[in-house]
Amino acid sequence: MIPKVDLPADARIDTLAVREGLPPSPYGENSEALYLTSSFVHPDAATAARRFANEEEAFVYSRFTNPTVMMMERRLAAMEGTGSCIATSSGMAAILITILSLLKSGDHVVCSRGVFGSTIKLFQDFSKYGIECSFVSQTDPTEWRDAMRPNTKLLFAETPNNPLTEVCDIAALAEIAHARGALLLVDNCFCSPALQQPVKFGADLVMHSGTKYLDGQGRVIAGALCGPTDLIESKFVPTMRSAGISLSPFNAWIVLKGMETLSIRLKAQSERALELARWLEAQPAVERVHHPGLDSHPQHALAMRQQSGVGGAVVSFTVKGERAGAWAVVDATKICSITANLGDTKTTITHPSTTSHGRLSEAQRLAAGIPQGLLRVAMGLEDVEDIKADLLRGLSALA
Numbered sequence: 001m002i003p004k005v006d007l008p009a010d011a012r013i014d015t016l017a018v019r020e021g022l023p024p025s026p027y028g029e030n031s032e033a034l035y036l037t038s039s040f041v042h043p044d045a046a047t048a049a050r051r052f053a054n055e056e057e058a059f060v061y062s063r064f065t066n067p068t069v070m071m072m073e074r075r076l077a078a079m080e081g082t083g084s085c086i087a088t089s090s091g092m093a094a095i096l097i098t099i100l101s102l103l104k105s106g107d108h109v110v111c112s113r114g115v116f117g118s119t120i121k122l123f124q125d126f127s128k129y130g131i132e133c134s135f136v137s138q139t140d141p142t143e144w145r146d147a148m149r150p151n152t153k154l155l156f157a158e159t160p161n162n163p164l165t166e167v168c169d170i171a172a173l174a175e176i177a178h179a180r181g182a183l184l185l186v187d188n189c190f191c192s193p194a195l196q197q198p199v200k201f202g203a204d205l206v207m208h209s210g211t212k213y214l215d216g217q218g219r220v221i222a223g224a225l226c227g228p229t230d231l232i233e234s235k236f237v238p239t240m241r242s243a244g245i246s247l248s249p250f251n252a253w254i255v256l257k258g259m260e261t262l263s264i265r266l267k268a269q270s271e272r273a274l275e276l277a278r279w280l281e282a283q284p285a286v287e288r289v290h291h292p293g294l295d296s297h298p299q300h301a302l303a304m305r306q307q308s309g310v311g312g313a314v315v316s317f318t319v320k321g322e323r324a325g326a327w328a329v330v331d332a333t334k335i336c337s338i339t340a341n342l343g344d345t346k347t348t349i350t351h352p353s354t355t356s357h358g359r360l361s362e363a364q365r366l367a368a369g370i371p372q373g374l375l376r377v378a379m380g381l382e383d384v385e386d387i388k389a390d391l392l393r394g395l396s397a398l399a
């Protein structure tokens with residue numbers, strides 16, 4: 001048996017974020033150890049045989065079992081309130097392992113048409129293997145209900161979404177899924193468990209791009225899928241063992257240590273983002289601002305209920321002048337990093353139409369509500385006054 005950390009059963013999320021994992025090694029290290037080893041040795045041939053046959057729980061081979069990776073998995077599962085978690089090589093790999101583990105030819109998926117661009121692409125790619133996906137409204141649960149078929153196995157939601165921060169009603173979608181025996185998977189990348197725990201609202205599975213707020217400093221690519229222990233052990237672990245879309249222990253260690261400061265980072269970044277969003281609303285060159293913390297956000301009340309009263313750190317806004325206007329604002333910045341990544345302490349700015357959503361057709365982009373004038377800022381930890389000044393340089397030329 002692999003031992004557990006001795007924590008009080010009612011330990012709160014900020015405590016779990018720092019303490020959950022594995023007990024220290026016999027050396028008594030206080031900071032979690034980084035186990036860079038591809039395989040583990042066994043005391044004798046009979047023990048090795050038992051471990052390979054899953055008759056005895058032990059570390060065997062880092063494609064599917066590694067202590068540092070397990071620390072990250074246990075910590076994230078505890079924070080999400082799920083029984084288990086399986087770490088993956090990227091956020092996209094977390095979606096891939098879900099498809100490979102749960103779906104087969106003839107199955108059907110319902111997914112918001114406002115999710116991350118690569119997610120849409122991945123579900124579309126699986127139509128060649130006989131897995132169909134219907135894309136529906138991010139915000140209208142009726143469309144989800146109407147899209148349900150007898151062979152619908154999975155509902156996929158991302159809330160708030162990228163880049164518009166539109167919020168979907170997790171409880172309503174869970175009800176629709178469960179009424180037809182399907183599972184609801186929520187991409188919890190934008191809020192993280194520090195702000196939103198989808199299983200509390202009825203979601204069955206939660207996925208993460210660890211690349212974003214869990215790492216929090218833009219260092220590694222990582223992913224994870226959280227869910228009930230029986231499902232993870234019976235379906236996901238065998239897929240991981242054969243498919244090998246594993247997280248490296250080094251990247252797991254970065255994410256593990258990142259989670260210790262997740263809550264304070266995300267709250268501080270969200271505060272700055274709301275301040276920036278309010279300021280943007282008052283700028284003459286800005287046509288529209290999207291942030292769940294604004295009273296003007298169409299799902300403001302729902303967002304506040306689902307997200308612990310915090311809007312998150314991502315703000316998007318449409319400027320005058322279409323693509324040229326948007327590019328002018330990007331190119332006038334001196335502080336913001338021009339990159340499509342988010343969840344970093346460094347503020348990033350991106351033009352979704354030509355970056356994260358560049359592989360979609362213009363019609364798909366417009367259906368997802370992403371015009372050429374749209375910009376997305378993922379607020380970091382700089383002084384918000386400096387970020388306002390950085391954006392004002394380009395905006396004042398457009399007004």
Ligand SMILES: *Cc1c(COP(=O)(O)O)cnc(C)c1O
Nearest residue numbers: 090091092116162189209211222
């Ligand atoms: C970045 C991102 C992903 C994909 O994660 P990777 O780690 O880049 O593979 C999935 N969903 C959302 C919402 C994201 O922002």
